[in-house]
Amino acid sequence: MSLDAIQEFIMTRARRSNLRSVVAGATVTLVAVGALVACSSSGGGGASSGGTTITLTHGYTDAEATELTALAKQWNTANPDAKVVLAFNGGNDSALQKTVAGFAAGNYPDIAYEYGSSSAQLATQPKLVDLTEKVKASGFNWDDFYPSEQQAASVNGKVVGIPALVDNLSLVYNKKLFTAAGLAPPTNDWTWQDFRTAAAKLTNAGQHQYGWSYVNDGSEDTVWRYLAMLWQAGGDLLTSDNSKPAFDSPAGLAALQQLHDMAVTDKSVYLDTGNQNYLNLFNGGKIAMLWTGPWDLSSINSDVQYGVAYLPSDNGDHETISGPDLYMLFDRSAARTDTAVKFITWLTSPTIHLQFATATGDLPVRKSETTLPGYKTFLTKYPAEQVFVDNLDNVKHVRPNIPQYAQVSTAVGQMVQSVLLGQATPEAAIKSGASAVTAALAGS
Structure with a gap:
C-alpha cells in the first residue's frame, strides 16, 4: 500500500480536534519513510552560541498558530539560553506520520503536538520521554488537568504526554x-x-x-x-x-x-x-x-x-x-529534554494557557483556569463555551489507548x-x- 493510500485512510476531515480524527493506528509503522519532520537547523546539536535550542512541531493555523508564535517569542525573550523554535508540520492530521518518519531519519522534534489517539503508537518509541515522575514535580499540579486528559495522556500506567487541547460533544x-x-x-x-x-x-x-x-x-x-x-x-x-x-x-x-x-x-x-x-x-x-x-x-x-x-x-x-490532544516529548539530549519539560510546564500552566484559550477559543485544559480572573474575559469573548467547559465534568471514559x-x-x-x-x-x-x-x- 502506498504512503498516500495509508494517509488517505487514516486522516480526518476535522479542522483540529483529535476527537474527530480518524485515528492513526497500526498502519503507522508502515510510514517510516517519506516526508521528514522540518525540525530546523537546531535538529542536529541543539546548542546555539546562547545555550540550548529545542524544536516544537505543530499543525496549528490561524489564531492558534499566531498565539503559539507569540507565546514562544515571550518564552524566548525571558529565556535567552533555552530557546524554542516552532516548525509547522503541514497539519495535525499528518503529525504522527511525520514524527515517525523523523525517527527513521534521525531528525525528530524535541516536542510534537500529537492527537491523543496517537499515544499508543508513540509510547513504543525508545526516544519518548517518560513523564510519569516529571508531572509529580512540585508546582506542576498534574491533578489540575481534567481526569479525561490524564487518562488520554497515559499508556499502560505511564504518562506519555501533556494535554495540549481538550474538546467535548x-x-x-x-x-x-x-x-x-x-x-x-x-x-x-x-x-x-x-x-x-x-x-x-x-x-x-x-x-x-x-x-x-x-x-x-x-x-x-x-x-x-x-x-x-x-x-x-x-x-x-x-x-x-x-x-x-x-x-x-x-x-x-x-x-x-x-x-x-x-x-x-x-x-x-x-x-x-x-x-x-x-x-x-x-x-x-x-x-x-x-x-x-x-x-x-x-x-x-x-x-x-x-x-x-x-x-x-x-x-x-x-x-x-472528549478528545484530548497532547504535547509529546522526545529525548535528543539531557539538556534539551530539560528545556522541553520546562517550556511545556510553562506553556500549559494555568495563566499562560488561559491566555492561549482567550486568544483562540480553545477550552481551558486545567480546572484552575476557570478560577482565574481572566476566565471572565474568556467567557465574555466566548459565552457559548460555558456549557462546553461545564460539560468536561461529564467525561467519564476515554477511547482505549491501544495500537x-x-x-x-x-x-x-x-x-x-x-x-x-x-x-x-x-x-x-x-x-x-x-x-x-x-x-x-x-x-x-
Missing part, C-alpha cells in the same frame, strides 16, 4: 426553529426520548428540514457520537483489559436502536457524507440540532441564534466524549453506518461489528 440547537415549531428549547435534563420527539417535530421532509445531523461516512466522525450514547447507556467499547469487544451488550444495542429509530423510522436525521455540509444546512435553517464541539462555533453565521446544552441522556447519564484502535474504529464505524442507512438491523449490525472488532484485536 454538546448539543447545539437553532433557537428560531424551536420557536417556530412551538417547542421549548433543550435543557441539560433532556432524555433520549425528549431528543427523539423534538427531532421528529423539527423535521419537514417537504422543506428538506431535519431535526438532527449525523456524520455517516463510517469514520471516527461516525463512531464518537455512538460511543457517547454507549457510555450513557452503561456500556463500554471494550472489556477492561482491551482484549474483547464489550459493546455487543444491551447498552450497545440500545444506542443503535435509538439511532435506527431516529434515522430509519422517523427519518429525522440528515446523514452527512463527511463533507461538513451539515454546517451549511444548520446556517441555512435546514438542521435544528447538532452534536458538535466548540471548533464549529466560529463557522455558525452571526445571524443564527443558537444555544448549547448537554447531550440528552439515557437514565440520567449525560456522559459525553489496534484504528481497526476497531473502522469496524464500529461500519456497524453504525449500516444501521443509519437501514442496511442492517441493530441486532445484526452489532453481531457483525463485534466479530470484526474481535478479529482486529486478534490481529487477523
Whole structure:
C-alpha cells in the first residue's frame, strides 16, 4: 500500500480536534519513510552560541498558530539560553506520520503536538520521554488537568504526554426553529426520548428540514457520537483489559436502536457524507440540532441564534466524549529534554494557557483556569463555551489507548453506518461489528 493510500485512510476531515480524527493506528509503522519532520537547523546539536535550542512541531493555523508564535517569542525573550523554535508540520492530521518518519531519519522534534489517539503508537518509541515522575514535580499540579486528559495522556500506567487541547460533544440547537415549531428549547435534563420527539417535530421532509445531523461516512466522525450514547447507556467499547469487544451488550444495542429509530423510522436525521455540509444546512435553517464541539462555533453565521446544552441522556447519564490532544516529548539530549519539560510546564500552566484559550477559543485544559480572573474575559469573548467547559465534568471514559484502535474504529464505524442507512438491523449490525472488532484485536 502506498504512503498516500495509508494517509488517505487514516486522516480526518476535522479542522483540529483529535476527537474527530480518524485515528492513526497500526498502519503507522508502515510510514517510516517519506516526508521528514522540518525540525530546523537546531535538529542536529541543539546548542546555539546562547545555550540550548529545542524544536516544537505543530499543525496549528490561524489564531492558534499566531498565539503559539507569540507565546514562544515571550518564552524566548525571558529565556535567552533555552530557546524554542516552532516548525509547522503541514497539519495535525499528518503529525504522527511525520514524527515517525523523523525517527527513521534521525531528525525528530524535541516536542510534537500529537492527537491523543496517537499515544499508543508513540509510547513504543525508545526516544519518548517518560513523564510519569516529571508531572509529580512540585508546582506542576498534574491533578489540575481534567481526569479525561490524564487518562488520554497515559499508556499502560505511564504518562506519555501533556494535554495540549481538550474538546467535548454538546448539543447545539437553532433557537428560531424551536420557536417556530412551538417547542421549548433543550435543557441539560433532556432524555433520549425528549431528543427523539423534538427531532421528529423539527423535521419537514417537504422543506428538506431535519431535526438532527449525523456524520455517516463510517469514520471516527461516525463512531464518537455512538460511543457517547454507549457510555450513557452503561456500556463500554471494550472489556477492561482491551482484549474483547464489550459493546455487543444491551447498552450497545440500545444506542443503535435509538439511532435506527431516529434515522430509519422517523427519518429525522440528515446523514452527512463527511463533507461538513451539515454546517451549511444548520446556517441555512435546514438542521435544528447538532452534536458538535466548540471548533464549529466560529463557522455558525452571526445571524443564527443558537444555544448549547448537554447531550440528552439515557437514565440520567449525560456522559459525553472528549478528545484530548497532547504535547509529546522526545529525548535528543539531557539538556534539551530539560528545556522541553520546562517550556511545556510553562506553556500549559494555568495563566499562560488561559491566555492561549482567550486568544483562540480553545477550552481551558486545567480546572484552575476557570478560577482565574481572566476566565471572565474568556467567557465574555466566548459565552457559548460555558456549557462546553461545564460539560468536561461529564467525561467519564476515554477511547482505549491501544495500537489496534484504528481497526476497531473502522469496524464500529461500519456497524453504525449500516444501521443509519437501514442496511442492517441493530441486532445484526452489532453481531457483525463485534466479530470484526474481535478479529482486529486478534490481529487477523
